[in-house]
Amino acid sequence: MISARVSFIFGSMIQAFIRSFLLPWTSILLIFRNGKLFLYSLIPWVFNVVIFAGLLFLYGYSGKSLAERISSSLGDAWWAEVLAWLTGILLFLGLTALQVLLFTYIAMLLSGVFGEQLSFHTEHHLRGSANPSPEGNMIKIFIRSVVEELKGMLFFALGFLLLLLLNFIIPVIGSAMFAVAAPLWTAYSLAFEFTAPTTERRGLHFREKRRFIFKHPAAALGFGLGILPMSLIPIVNFTFIPFAIVGGTRWFLMHEETEASR
Numbered sequence: 281m282i283s284a285r286v287s288f289i290f291g292s293m294i295q296a297f298i299r300s301f302l303l304p305w306t307s308i309l310l311i312f313r314n315g316k317l318f319l320y321s322l323i324p325w326v327f328n329v330v331i332f333a334g335l336l337f338l339y340g341y342s343g344k345s346l347a348e349r350i351s352s353s354l355g356d357a358w359w360a361e362v363l364a365w366l367t368g369i370l371l372f373l374g375l376t377a378l379q380v381l382l383f384t385y386i387a388m389l390l391s392g393v394f395g396e397q398l399s400f401h402t403e404h405h406l407r408g409s410a411n412p413s414p415e416g417n418m419i420k421i422f423i424r425s426v427v428e429e430l431k432g433m434l435f436f437a438l439g440f441l442l443l444l445l446l447n448f449i450i451p452v453i454g455s456a457m458f459a460v461a462a463p464l465w466t467a468y469s470l471a472f473e474f475t476a477p478t479t480e481r482r483g484l485h486f487r488e489k490r491r492f493i494f495k496h497p498a499a500a501l502g503f504g505l506g507i508l509p510m511s512l513i514p515i516v517n518f519t520f521i522p523f524a525i526v527g528g529t530r531w532f533l534m535h536e537e538t539e540a541s542r
Contacts, residue, residue, distance in 0.1 A: 296496070296498045296502065297502035300498075300499040300506065302506065304510075304520070304526075305527075307526035308523050311523065316405070317401055324394040324522065325522070392425025392429065392477070393422050395521075396477045398477070398522060398525050398526065399478045399528070399529045400481065402526045403529055410481075411482055413480070425477075428476065431486040432469070432476070432490075443457075443461050464501065467500075467505045467507075468501065470504040470508060470524070471500040471501070471503045471504040474527065474528035475489070475528040475531055477529065478533070503528070507524045
């Protein structure tokens with residue numbers, strides 16, 4: 281009897297994991313099949329691309345200007361020309377790499393208002409009705425989403441710091457534990473991040489959002505791991521944000537309905 285119960289629970293966890301893992305990917309089709317969802321996804325896409333392209337142009341211009349100044353100061357020798365352009369190229373590449381990291385963070389931070397609109401219309405499409413943001417004012421929504429975002433980032437950053445300490449406290453074994461635990465912790469942070477537009481529309485704050493995520497550990501892990509590969513690819517990572525938000529909306533609604541039926 282106990283064995284059957286354990287098998288049922290384990291099977292349910294695997295099913296929840298797989299279903300949640302596929303949500304960000306099946307959300308791609310949902311967005312492209314629905315004109316309104318595509319439109320609300322297109323707004324942050326265009327916003328991100330324009331800023332990214334503008335920064336690339338700025339970095340390229342800065343690298344070229346620096347190369348020309350170095351070349352003029354060192355003279356006309358061939359080695360000076362090579363050194364100058366090599367410096368300019370390295371500056372461009374370095375700034376671009378920094379931009380990828382910085383822009384990803386900014387895109388996640390600024391996606392609160394866009395994310396809630398996309399989440400609202402996703403829920404409305406799936407249920408026929410949806411809870412609007414409690415503030416009702418775009419500026420207030422933005423401020424609240426930034427504050428909540430920073431709380432979540434601090435919590436998961438502290439978790440990473442504790443995991444990182446294992447490398448120094450427990451040699452070898454600590455590194456192995458970190459190698460396994462870090463991706464799992466990242467997955468939970470992504471699940472927290474992309475369900476936030478839906479949970480915050482319901483007035484949930486940091487502790488309530490965190491409690492809801494860890495109340496469904498297998499499903500949250502599967503959803504986060506479904507997003508994780510795309511979050512590691514520069515440029516692709518912030519274009520994948522709308523799919524993850526729609527997936528996060530569906531994830532929350534799925535569990536909200538399950539809890540309501542109990």
